[in-house]
Amino acid sequence: QVQLVESGGGLVQAGGSLRLSCAASRSIFTFSSMGWYRQAPGNQRELVAAITRGVNTNYADSVKGRFTISRDNAKNTVYLQMNSLKPEDTAVYYCNAVLSGNSWWGQGTQVTVSS
Numbered sequence: 001q002v003q004l005v006e007s008g009g010g011l012v013q014a015g016g017s018l019r020l021s022c023a024a025s026r027s028i029f030t031f032s033s034m035g036w037y038r039q040a041p042g043n044q045r046e047l048v049a050a051i052t053r054g055v056n057t058n059y060a061d062s063v064k065g066r067f068t069i070s071r072d073n074a075k076n077t078v079y080l081q082m083n084s085l086k087p088e089d090t091a092v093y094y095c096n097a098v099l100s101g102n103s104w105w106g107q108g109t110q111v112t113v114s115s
Helices: none
Strands: 004-007 010-013 018-024 033-039 046-052 057-059 067-072 077-082 091-099 102-105 109-114
Touching: 004 091, 018 033, 018 091, 018 109, 033 067, 033 077, 046 067, 046 077, 057 067
Parallel strands: 010 109
Antiparallel strands: 004 018, 018 077, 033 046, 033 091, 046 057, 067 077, 091 102, 091 109
């Protein structure tokens, strides 16, 4: 069983920054990929950013140049640095880990960007 615990969400003004953290209950080096997803009210959950074991990254077009995903294997933690936040970034952000066809999710952390 894998537990993922997100933190770092909150309320921020447009143009501001937040850093989300996802702490895993086991070594994240074993996961084939980890990612951040978000879900706004009335919308489907969407991929924001992902990072592979090989440290390859990919981003949603809407966040490219503003968000950065990174991982610290020693701390079993994945981060999402979010800069130049916009009101449309408001959502619940979820951490995800994938290994051998299995997928685990955190409980989510709310990010609210005021205009």
